[in-house]
Amino acid sequence: MDHVTPQEDEPKPRRARMWSAVRRAAASRFTRRTGVFFAIIGVALVGLVVGVLLGARAQTDIGPFQAEMSLRPATSGETEVVVPPLGALHIDSHDGPLRLTVRLGALDQGRTQALISDPSGITRASQTVVDDLQAGILRLGFRTVSVSVLGAVVIGLLVFRSTRRAAWCGGVALAVTASTFGIAAGTIRPDSIEQPRYEGLLVNAPAIVGDARRIAQDYGKYADQLKAIVANVSRIYTTVNKLPISDQVDGGIRILHVSxxxxxxSAWPTIRTVVEQFDIDAVIDTGDITDWGSEPEATYVGSISLLGVPYVYIRGNHDSAxxxxxxxxxxxxxxxENRVVDVAGLRIAGIGDPRFTPDKETSPTGSGRSRQVIEQVYDAGARLAATIKASGKPADVCLVHDPESAPALNGVCPTILAGHLHHREIRMLPTLPNVPNPSRVLVEGSTGGAGLRGLEGEQPTPLQMSVLYFDDAKKLQAYDDIQLGGTGQAQVTLNRTVVERPRPSTSTGPTPTSSPTPTLSPTPTVPPPGN
Incomplete structure (x- = not known):
């Protein structure tokens, strides 16, 4: 039997030990590289998050607003629009681990003033909002990439003390940020803006938006029915000729009262049709032609020049200088404005409303009915009465916006025209010891159907105007109350009222008695023409 000597067996353990050492070295190198790899990823993510939290924000202008846009890490992607102090709305706009926040700040005074001063500014601003938003998001994206890479590189240098590994951290941050933006862009949901989630006071926004949409839909019906309304006004004129005193008023003065x-x-085409069909000599407007009295609204009054007759106007509480x-x-x-003029054969005096209260939340008849306000409105009528008396010649018609001004003009002029209440009223002021012939006050309804506010209720506010007939002696002889059905209704009604003359006194004594209060004799309402 052969025996192996120790010298022959010695190389095998040495080789085994060498291979074992190589394997241990390789395993240690792999472990170290794996550890470094995960360390780089971890440091890169930490640096990315720190960079995003500290610097992923950008200031931008959205219309007249100064807005701040920012990105934040999140478990699910969404867009949050913050409107201090009203609250916020959340939109499920995209997927991914980033949340976009848009915080609307203060209004820029310069841009806001320019927007109000330029009649086309609001339209132009609404068209540029999307461009402003896109430009802001693009700028925010570039800034986010920059700060995320910078944050990863800085943290990498602090941890590894190696520019090479810090550069790898920056590369990882760039790849992660780019992929996150790619996920957000690929999963964007434009329709999500129609179903936002509200917080704070904005929880009432769905109801507000719903009302606005309903109003807009109802308001669109005006255009559909406008032709029918104008046609019916024209047709109703043929019926007017059959009413009482038509023969007598042919040579008198015809005034159209609007307010x-x-x-x-929709008011202007109707006014123009009435002016033409009823052969109107002048139009009287007792105020509130606008809602807010702003410069952009001023373009609305351009239709006045198309009427072709004098247009006498006083300010309402919604109208500014x-x-x-x-x-x-x-x-x-x-x-x-507290002056007297001669127009179409009548001497007309008028004064604007002393208030400027365009807030739509205020009731049409209110604007605050405190004693102080009532006295202020009454004093306006008193100032107009003083102006008429100082002119040395009586006025035939007085114009005020609020009928609370009328009592101060009692007896100064026989006919006082007013508006403000958004419904029609006819009243006789009281007979007083120093006022034997009291004045008649005709309060017109809203010729504009109270504007958009007239669409808020279930029944739209009708459009109302009146044709006043004065004889050659400049006395009110009769008036036609014209009413057009509200939004979506083409119904037109006309009611003629004949003003009876004061009855002569039956007293035989030397001292004459005061004339009794004139009475009104209404004629039957004209049935509306067919639609």
Whole structure:
């Protein structure tokens, strides 16, 4: 039997030990590289998050607003629009681990003033909002990439003390950020804006938006029915000739009284048709032609110059000095502010409302009915009465916006025209010891159907106007109350009222008695023409 000597067996353990050492070295190198790899990824993610939290924000202008846009790490992607102090709305706009926040800040005074001063500014601003938003998001994206890479590189240098490994951290951060943006862009849901989630006071926004949509839909019906309305006004004129005193008023003065148009574009075609069909000599507007009295609204009054007859106007509480100036620039327009003029054979005195309260939340008849306000409105009528008396010649018609001004004019002029209430009223002021012949007050309804507010209820506010007939002695002889059905309704009704003369006194004594209060003799309502 052969025996192996120790010298022959010695190389095998040495080789085994060498291979074992090589394997241990390789395993250690792999483990170290794996550890470094995961360390780089971890450091890169930490640096990315730190960079995003500290610097992923950008200031941008969205319309007249100064807005701040920012990106934040999140478990699910969404867009949050913060409107301090009203709350926020959340939109499920995209997927991915980033949340976009848009915080609307203060209004820029310069841009806001320019927007109000330029009639086309609002339209242009609405068209550029999307461009402003896209530009802001693009700028925010570039900034986010920059700060995420920078954050990863800085943290990498602090941890590894190696520029090579820090560069790898920056590369990982760039790849992660780019892939996150890619996921967000690939999963964007434009329709999600129609189903936002509200927080804070904005929880009432769905109801508000719903009302606005319903109003817009109802308001669109005006255009559908406008032709029928105008046609019916024309047809009703043929019926007017059969009403009482038609023969007597042919040679008199015809005045169209309108009020409270409130920016309703449907009012102008109807006014123009009545002016033409009823052979109107002048139009009297007792105020509130606009809603807010702003410069952009001033373009609405441009239709005045198309009527072809004098247009006598006083300010309402929704009209500003800007509104009055815009009216005054129109052809045939006459703005009365505590003065007396002769128009179409009548001596007309008028004064604007002393208030400027365009807040739509205020009731049409209110604007605050405190004692102080009532006294302020009454004093406006008293100032107009003093102006008429100082002129040395009585006025035939007085114009005020709020009928609360009328008592101060009692007996100063026989006919007082007003508006403001958004419904029609006829009243006789009381006979007083020093006022034997009291004045008649004709309060017009809203010729604009109270504007958009008239669409808020279930029944739309009708459009109302009146044709006043004055005889050659400049006395009110009769008036036609014209009412057009509200939104989506083409019904037109006309009611003629004949003003009876005061009955002569039956007293035989030397001292004459005061004339009794004139009475009104209404004629039957004309049935509406067919639609």
């Amino acid at each position: 409270d148009l409130h920016l309703n574009p 800007v509104t009055a100036a815009a009216v005054g620039r129109q052809r045939d327009a006459i703005v009365l």
